[in-house]
Each structure stands twice: as C-alpha cells, then as structure tokens.
Amino acid sequence: MGDGAKSGFFAMKNKSSAVIPIAAVSHARPAVAVPAIAVPATGRLLDRLGRPMTDLRISVTDRCNFRCSYCMPKDVFDKDYQYLPHSALLSFEEMTRLARLFAAHGVRKIRLTGGEPLLRKNIEGLIEQLAEIRTPAGEPLALTLTTNGSLLERKAAALKAAGLTRVTVSLDGLDDAVFRQMNDVDFPVADVLAGIDAAQAAGLGPIKVNMVVKRGSNEQEILPMARYFREHHAGRVVLRFIEYMDVGATNGWRMDEVLPSAEVIARIAAEFPLLPLEAAAPGETAQRWAYADGGGEVGVISSVTQAFCHDCSRARLSTEGKLYLCLFASAGHDLRPLLRGSASDEEIASAIGHIWQGRADRYSELRALRGPEAGDSSDAHDKAPRRVEMSYIGG
Numbered sequence: 001m002g003d004g005a006k007s008g009f010f011a012m013k014n015k016s017s018a019v020i021p022i023a024a025v026s027h028a029r030p031a032v033a034v035p036a037i038a039v040p041a042t043g044r045l046l047d048r049l050g051r052p053m054t055d056l057r058i059s060v061t062d063r064c065n066f067r068c069s070y071c072m073p074k075d076v077f078d079k080d081y082q083y084l085p086h087s088a089l090l091s092f093e094e095m096t097r098l099a100r101l102f103a104a105h106g107v108r109k110i111r112l113t114g115g116e117p118l119l120r121k122n123i124e125g126l127i128e129q130l131a132e133i134r135t136p137a138g139e140p141l142a143l144t145l146t147t148n149g150s151l152l153e154r155k156a157a158a159l160k161a162a163g164l165t166r167v168t169v170s171l172d173g174l175d176d177a178v179f180r181q182m183n184d185v186d187f188p189v190a191d192v193l194a195g196i197d198a199a200q201a202a203g204l205g206p207i208k209v210n211m212v213v214k215r216g217s218n219e220q221e222i223l224p225m226a227r228y229f230r231e232h233h234a235g236r237v238v239l240r241f242i243e244y245m246d247v248g249a250t251n252g253w254r255m256d257e258v259l260p261s262a263e264v265i266a267r268i269a270a271e272f273p274l275l276p277l278e279a280a281a282p283g284e285t286a287q288r289w290a291y292a293d294g295g296g297e298v299g300v301i302s303s304v305t306q307a308f309c310h311d312c313s314r315a316r317l318s319t320e321g322k323l324y325l326c327l328f329a330s331a332g333h334d335l336r337p338l339l340r341g342s343a344s345d346e347e348i349a350s351a352i353g354h355i356w357q358g359r360a361d362r363y364s365e366l367r368a369l370r371g372p373e374a375g376d377s378s379d380a381h382d383k384a385p386r387r388v389e390m391s392y393i394g395g
Contacts, residue, residue, distance in 0.1 A: 031334045031336075031337040031338075032323075032333050032334055032335055032337070032338060032351050032355065033351070034338070034343060034347040034348075034350060034351055035350055035351060035353075035354040038346070038350045039349070039350045039351075039352075039353030039354050039357060040346075040349075040350070040353070041101065041104035041105050041136075041349045041353065042105075042136075043104065043105070043106050043135070043136035043137070044105075044106050045105040045106050045353055045356050045357070046356075046357070047325075047356050047357060047358070047359035047360065048357070048358065048359060048360045049310070049359075049360060049362070051310075051311060051312060051313055051359075052106055052313050053102070053105055053106055053107060053313055053315055053356050054106055054107060054108050054109065054282075054313040054314075055107065055108070055109045055110075055111070055313050055314040055315070056099065056102045056107045056109070056110050056111070056314070056315050056316075056317060057110075057111045057112075057113050057314060057315070057316045057317065057394050058095055058099065058110060058111070058112055058113065058317045059113050059114055059115065059117075059316070059317065059318050059319045059392065059394045060095070060112055060113070060114060060115075060117045060120040060123065060126065060319055061089070061114045061115040061116065061117060061119055061120045061319055062083050062084050062114070062115050062319050062392060063083055063114070063115045063116065063119050064077075064114060064115040064116040064119070064148070065116055065119060065148075065150055065151075065185065065187075066116065066148055066150070066183040066184070066185055066187065067183065067184040067185055068182055068183055068184065069182075069184065073184075074184050084319065084320055088320045089319050089320055090319060090320060090321050090336065090339070092122075092125055092126040092129055093129070094321070094336075094339050094340075095126060095129075095130075095317075096126070096129040096130060096133070097339065097345070097348075098317065098321075098335065098339065098348070098352075099130055099133055099141075100133050100345075101345060101348055101349040101352060102315070102352065103133050103134070103135055103136075103141060104136060104349060105349065105352060105353060105356070106135075106136075107135075107141070107315075108135055108139070108141060108142060109141060109142040109143075109144065110130060110141050110142070110143055110144070111144045111145065111146060111168075111394075112126070112127075112143075112144070112145040112146070113145075113146050113394025114146075114319075114394060115319075115394075116147065116148055116150070116151075117145055117146070117147060118145075118147055118150075118151040118152065118155055119151070123155075123159075124155075124158050124159060124161075124162040125162075127143060127145075127159065127162040127163050127164050128162045128163055130143055130163070131143060131162065131163030142165050142166075143163060143164050143165045144164070144165055144166050144167065144168060145159065145164055145167050145168070146167070146168045146169075146170065146210075146394065147167060147168070147169055147170070147195075148169070148170050148183075148192070149169045149170070149171065149191070149192035149195040149196065150187055150191065150192065150195070151195070152167065152169065152192075152195030152196070152198060152199055153191065153194045153195040153197075153198040154198075156195065156198040156199045156201070156202040156204060157198070157202045159202070159204065160202040160203050160204050164204060165204070166204050166205055166206065166207060166208075167199050167204045167207055167208075168207070168208040168209070168210055169192065169195065169196055169199075169207065169208070169209050169210070170209075170210050170212075171189070171192055171196075171209050171210070171211060171225075172211050172212050172218055172221070173189075173211070173218045173221035173224075173225070174189060174221060174224050174225060174228055175189075175221060175224075176188055176189045176190070178218065178221075179192075196209065196233070196237065200233065200236055200237070205236055205237075206236060206237065206238055207233070207236065207237045207238070208237070208238045208239075208240055208299075209225075209229065209237055209238070209239050209240065210240050210242055210301075211225055211239065211240070211241050211242065212242045212243075212244055213241050213242065213243065213244060213259045213264060214244040214257050214258075214259070215244075215256070215257050215258060215259040216257060217257075219259050222241065222264055222267055222268065223267060223268065223271060225239055226239060226268050226271075226272065226298065229296070230272070230291065230295045230296060233296070234295045234296045235294075235295070235296040236296070237296070238296070238297055238298070238299060239298050239299070240286050240298065240299040240300065240301055241261065241264045241298070241299070241300050241301070242300075242301040242303075243258050243259070243260065243261055243300075243301065243302050243303055243304045244257055244258050244259070244304075255304075258304050260302070260304075261287070261300035261301070261302040264300055265289060265298075265300060268289075268298060269289075272291050272292075272293070272295070273291070273292040273293070274289040274290065274291060274292060274298070275289065275290045275291075275292050276288070276289055276290075277289060277290050277297060282311060282313070285301050285303075286299035286300060286301050287299060287300050287301075287302065309361070309362035310362070312326075312361075312362075314327075315356065316329075316394065317335075318332060318392060320336060321334060321335045321336030321339060322334055322335070322336075323335055323352070323355060325355070325356070325359045325361050326361035328361075329361065333355050335348065335351070335352070338351060
C-alpha cells in the first residue's frame with residue numbers, strides 16, 4: 001500500500017460533516033412513555049415485520065483509546081471533546097435491570113460494545129451481574145463483548161472468570177505500519193494479536209475476528225489475515241470479513257469503495273478451497289464457509305450487497321439509555337427517565353415491548369431498492385436524517 005493510500009485509509013471525504021454531537025443524539029426523541037395498553041413479557045416479542053427480538057447490544061461507554069478516521073477521528077474527538085458526563089451514563093445496576101427486562105421479552109444474547117468497552121471501569125462487575133440473568137426457560141444468557149483488543153491481554157482471564165462467554169476482536173489488517181496509522185495512536189498490531197492469544201488461553205472462544213474491507217485501502221490484507229488465523233488458530237478463531245458500510249455521517253461512504261463479499265470469498269477460495277456452511281442460528285449476520293481441508297472457517301457479512309434486514313433480531317442500547325432499533329437509525333428511544341423515575345419493571349417492560357412492536361426498520365434493504373449509488377449523492381445525504389455514529393451505539 002502506498003503512502004497516499006495509507007494516509008487516506010478510511011478517511012472522511014468531508015470533514016465539515018462532523019460527527020453527531022452526543023448531546024444532540026441524546027435529545028433526538030422525547031422520553032418514552034408507559035403505553036396505555038400493556039405489552040406483557042411473554043418470552044417472544046415480534047416487530048411489525050414478524051422479527052423476534054433475541055439479541056441486545058449494550059454500549060457501556062462513549063469513549064475509545066483509538067482514533068480511527070472512520071469512527072472517532074482525532075480532529076473531532078480531541079482533548080477538548082465533551083464526552084457524556086458520568087452522571088448521564090447508566091449504572092451497571094440500571095443496565096442489568098434493563099437487560100433482565102429484555103430477557104423476559106426473549107433476548108438470549110447480550111453483546112457489550114462501546115466505544116471501547118474495556119475502558120469502562122470494573123466492567124467485570126457488570127458481566128457478573130448479567131451472568132445471573134436467566135431466560136424465561138431458565139437458561140443463562142450468552143454474554144459476548146466486542147473490543148479493539150488493546151486491553152484484552154491483561155483483562156482476558158478476569159473477563160472469563162466474571163462470566164463472559166466469548167469475545168469478538170476488530171482487526172482490519174496485519175501490516176503494522178498500516179494498523180498504527182489507522183488507529184492514529186501508534187498502537188502496534190502485535191499487542192492485539194497477543195490479546196487474541198490471551199483470550200484463547202482464557203477460554204473465551206470460539207473467538208471471532210472482524211475485518212472491515214475497503215476497496216483500495218486494505219483489500220491486500222485479506223489473504224494474509226486468512227493465512228495467519230489458519231496457521232495460528234485453525235478451528236479456534238473465526239475470521240469474518242465485513243463489507244464497508246455507510247454507518248453514521250462521517251466516513252464519506254461510496255459504493256465504489258465496497259468490495260463485495262463474493263469477491264472476498266473468491267480470493268480466499270483461489271488459495272484455500274471453501275465449502276458453504278449452514279447458518280449457526282436464525283438471524284445470524286454472517287454467511288459461513290469452511291476450509292475444505294478442515295482448517296477452520298471464515299465468514300462474510302454483506303450488509304451492502306446482500307442485506308439481511310428480513311431476519312434482523314438485534315436491539316441496541318446506548319450508554320445513557322437510548323434504545324435504537326437499527327444500526328443505521330437516526331434517533332433512539334429514551335428509557336432513562338423511566339429507569340430513574342417511579343416506573344415499575346412491568347411498566348418499563350411494557351414500554352420496551354411497545355417500541356419493538358412498532359419497529360419496521362430495514363435500512364439496508366431499502367438502500368438496495370434505491371440503487372447501488374444511493375449513498376453517494378451529496379444532495380440525498382444533506383436531506384436525509386443524520387444517522388447515529390457507530391462509536392455511540394457500537395457495531
């Protein structure tokens with residue numbers, strides 16, 4: 001990769017389109033009210049398109065120790081940037097209370113995100129609380145966490161002891177120079193790889209490693225990544241390639257920078273023959289492929305070229321209590337006043353149920369219907385509601 005390509009890795013095309021300020025996001029919708037007609041928790045909650053709610057992603061912090069240009073660019077998130085005050089963040093007890101109510105509605109898996117979730121002080125304490133929750137059938141929840149891996153080596157054993165089931169690590173390449181420039185804090189790729197090793201040793205597997213692929217920037221890392229995880233973690237780490245998505249308002253997304261997942265699979269299969277696998281669970285985002293020689297598997301997440309909105313079962317909770325129904329949403333539903341007011345568990349559960357029953361989000365499918373270049377128009381971009389940034393609600 002040339003110097004020009006490196007310096008432009010995931011660069012914003014229009015820095016005047018700054019990220020949505022956290023304060024602006026916080027007031028995107030009025031506070032949620034208890035619905036007049038109760039929505040009891042029955043263990044199965046469907047939205048308007050018949051999709052159940054089975055997965056909850058909880059952002060535990062709006063802070064990150066990386067400054068990747070496609071997510072939290074340094075010229076916006078500088079030393080003067082005003083993050084949410086501590087008093088605005090949900091406490092671990094508040095997160096656990098909400099998680100218990102979501103579980104009563106049918107959530108079976110919780111993923112902790114950020115920002116960088118391992119920056120939240122005593123995150124192990126939250127995991128211990130969440131590990132006590134049971135589904136209506138009496139089963140424990142699957143507890144997962146997505147991290148940039150920077151703190152994973154020192155925390156992996158404690159996370160496992162607290163009750164974490166497994167981790168997903170974001171890693172967009174193995175070339176150290178590219179990785180340091182991409183995270184913009186000079187963090188070495190070797191430390192992330194050491195974190196993956198520590199997570200494996202602690203029993204936080206099967207580990208997933210997610211690589212966002214952007215045409216012209218890091219596509220040359222596809223095969224090195226595939227080779228490395230075959231050789232070092234065959235069958236124990238699942239490498240997944242994610243199409244570059246138009247999340248938020250700052251990454252200058254263009255369709256011609258998307259490398260379709262079909263091309264990713266073709267490149268890998270040319271060196272390592274692949275066999276298709278069935279989905280591991282309903283609503284799974286990744287299409288799975290096994291190495292024909294038994295050397296593990298890879299996956300692709302094709303939100304752009306093969307939208308999977310039709311069975312999306314994920315809800316997202318921001319760190320200060322806003323419920324988002326889609327990764328591409330522009331506004332959330334504010335649950336915090338209910339939590340900090342006099343509302344009972346039944347009333348809050350009813351409010352959650354009412355929100356999900358009204359859900360009809362299918363952004364990626366509608367993008368596909370509008371045409372492949374729909375996201376490129378600056379006119380359309382200016383008129384459309386500003387989508388929430390991934391650093392605020394996690395991936």
